[in-house]
Amino acid sequence: MTRDDLFNTNASIVRDLAKACAENCPEANLLIISNPVNSTVPICAEVFKARGVYNPRRLFGVTTLDVVRASRFVSEIKGTDPAEEQITVVGGHSGVTIVPLFSQSRHPELSSNAELVHRVQFGGDEVVKAKDGAGSATLSMAMAGARMAESILRAAQGEKGVIEPTFVDSPLYKDQGIDFFSSNVELGPNGVEKVLPVGKVDAAEEKLLEACFSDLKKNIEKGRKFVAENPGN
Numbered sequence: 001m002t003r004d005d006l007f008n009t010n011a012s013i014v015r016d017l018a019k020a021c022a023e024n025c026p027e028a029n030l031l032i033i034s035n036p037v038n039s040t041v042p043i044c045a046e047v048f049k050a051r052g053v054y055n056p057r058r059l060f061g062v063t064t065l066d067v068v069r070a071s072r073f074v075s076e077i078k079g080t081d082p083a084e085e086q087i088t089v090v091g092g093h094s095g096v097t098i099v100p101l102f103s104q105s106r107h108p109e110l111s112s113n114a115e116l117v118h119r120v121q122f123g124g125d126e127v128v129k130a131k132d133g134a135g136s137a138t139l140s141m142a143m144a145g146a147r148m149a150e151s152i153l154r155a156a157q158g159e160k161g162v163i164e165p166t167f168v169d170s171p172l173y174k175d176q177g178i179d180f181f182s183s184n185v186e187l188g189p190n191g192v193e194k195v196l197p198v199g200k201v202d203a204a205e206e207k208l209l210e211a212c213f214s215d216l217k218k219n220i221e222k223g224r225k226f227v228a229e230n231p232g233n
């Protein structure tokens with residue numbers, strides 16, 4: 001079971017919750033954690049657009065857990081404190097759409113560690129397998145969700161320099177037909193303040209990004225198509 005398999009159950013739930021938000025709290029910050037995030041965020045955007053209240057600065061897919069996992073896995077290899085490992089992860093929130101950029105960390109050599117890259121990309125699946133039918137990540141998901149929500153609140157109260165990775169309506173790869181992308185984002189009182197660039201990547205990461213784009217495009221399109229064909233009430 002992959003996150004994409006959750007689409008059939010979750011797409012209509014997210015669509016209906018988004019509709020309720022669009023009608024009752026259109027100005028709220030929406031943090032979408034329900035999977036598949038790569039599709040549920042575009043679903044929310046379509047629902048808001050259909051009602052004329054879409055504000056791309058207030059819609060966020062929660063991808064914090066990918067960074068939390070990457071930092072943890074690196075700390076296990078290096079014998080360090082995960083809180084001190086700053087690993088940038090970009091792309092989306094499933095399988096090969098998750099792209100860790102170790103070349104930008106203090107351990108650039110790790111970008112050629114295929115086993116580590118795979119573990120970051122499929123860390124959620126590892127948990128699902130280990131739980132053997134009893135669900136997916138829970139405590140780590142709660143921690144990652146809380147971190148993201150707290151950062152949004154701190155920025156809303158005027159704190160400067162609050163940066164989190166999140167899957168947003170992004171200018172970074174729109175020219176390649178990818179309207180949503182996760183990268184570091186500076187948060188502010190109005191939600192997204194600034195989408196930060198991906199920065200320099202090495203040749204191995206360039207390849208990972210290519211694979212990411214191809215899947216991500218399909219996931220985004222799947223969400224859009226669902227709303228077009230099933231607009232709900």
Ligand SMILES: NC(=O)C1=CN([C@@H]2O[C@H](COP(=O)(O)OP(=O)(O)OC[C@H]3O[C@@H](n4cnc5c(N)ncnc54)[C@H](O)[C@@H]3O)[C@@H](O)[C@H]2O)C=CC1
Pocket residue numbers: 006010013032033034035036037062063064065066093135136137138141144
């Ligand atoms: N983005 C991320 O990092 C992560 C995302 N997830 C995703 O988060 C979601 C929730 O996971 P869990 O909390 O483990 O699942 P869960 O099954 O424990 O909880 C789901 C909750 O949704 C409620 N629910 C079901 N239908 C609903 C509806 N129509 N309207 C309102 N509420 C409804 C259920 O009553 C239940 O309380 C899943 O989609 C999972 O894949 C999980 C881990 C990490």
Ligand SMILES: O=C([O-])CC(=O)C(=O)O
Pocket residue numbers: 003035065123124125127128136137141
């Ligand atoms: O795989 C899942 O369903 C849960 C999830 O998103 C994660 O653990 O990253």
